[in-house]
Amino acid sequence: MSSRPVSERAVIFLIGAVQFVNILDFVMVMPLGPDFAKGLGIDISHIGYLSASYTGAASVAGVVGGAFLDRFDRRKALAVSMLGLVVATAAGGLATGFTTLMMARVLAGLFGGPATSLAMSIVAELIPVERRGRAMGAVMGAFSIASVVGIPLALKVAELGSWRTPFLTVAGFGLLVVLGAIFFLPPMRRHLEEGRRQDHPVDAMELLQNRDVQLSYLMSALVMMSGFVLIPNISGYVQQNLGYPRDSVGHIYFFGGIVSFITLRLAGPRVDKLGAFRVGVVAAVLGVFTTYIGFIHYPAWLPVSVLFMGFMMANGLRNVAYNTLTSRVPSNAVRARFMSLQSAVGHMASALAAYLSSVVLVTLPDGKLGGIEQVATLSILMTVMIPFMMRVVEQRIRARDQGGALQMGQVAPAVALAHPPSDHH
DSSP states (O other), X not given: OOSSOOOHHHHXXXXXXXXXXXXXXXXXXXXXXXXXXXXXXXXXXXXXXXXXXXXXXXXXXXXXXXXXXXXXXXXXXXXXXXHHHHHHHHHHHTXXXXXXXXXXXXXXXXXXXXXXXXHHHHHHXXXXXXXXXXXXXXXXXXXXXXXXXXXXXXXXHHHHSOTHHHHHHHHHHHHHHHHHHHHHSXXXXXXXXXXXXXXXXXXXXXXXXXXXXXXXXXXXHHHHHHHHTTGGGHHHHHHHTTOOOGGGHHHHHHHHHHHHHHHHHHHHHHHHHHOHHXXXXXXXXXXXXXXXXXXXXXXXXXXXXXXXXXXXXXXXXXXXXXXXXXXXXXXXXXXXXXXXXXXXXXXXXXXXXXXXXXXXXXXOTTSOEETHHHHHHHHHHHHHHHHXXXXXXXXXXXXXXXXXXXXXXXXOGGGOOOOOGGGOO
């Protein structure tokens, strides 16, 4: 890595900006759906395909990126990925119909997926492990900011201009982030040097054969599925089943986003101090409680906004804990490859969870969602399993770090993922 001094605050701010652009590009599409559906003459029932096209493309990009992302300077790779996302977002604002808009969203997913993996890789490489939880929490706060600030601003900009204006605005801001990545991040080639020192460079298949990697990806899948089996249906559930007014739905996302942002900032230091497992247990208990109370036996006296804030707090705690933990699994030489494949696993798991919920749920004659109790029960069962997975992964990493490189399963010693001693502190 370059000898240029690196400010951790600057790195966290810049990577947070990368995540903000990436996340806002994804989450603003659904709220803007009625606007561009009217402008382009698109059937409003087809808007969901646009979200699915992004997620599917990001999953494919994760698999493909796992084969080559670690062969490049991370700074340059991030700049290229973000530039591709900028072009795709601008193309969405220039779409002339459903087909061209879907093609733009596919392109956005192909570049947005790798950008997320590279951003997290840079944080894990530049921030020491003893402060990494705090850094991960700060970077992940971009999701909350996108929800609290980004979506309302995108909707307001669309009112002042047209549905195309938010796409072009986000693309312009993304271009500034690209320039920031080029000029403020240092060259990041240490992983290339470590890879050259290996007698047997690790390819994607060998990476997937490592037991630590397998357990980490299984944990990631459980985290994503436990959340996304419910998340796509929350708006419909609170309106149809709980009678929450449509005009106030934005309020629960606003306050939920604020709680999520605070939780993410506070959770990072707790993970650094207490470990991922203990924070994960607290998140699981809170998650099970809010899911049971909110979706299985909802008390009429409980405000919907309070329920949603508890749900967002549980998800925030859990996400910081598991992301910090998984960042310790790979070495620098394979970090971007590891995280790219993890991104693919997460997108696939999210899509599967959404599909499962669609199979189980039905619309009852009175307009309510039937089967929500079964979906919530499935979420609870997966949530309960997550702390056990965290415990296993955390213990294996601790044993590996204390005892040096540990050969596991069928993986050759040269493929072991232990960090070199210089990475510990």
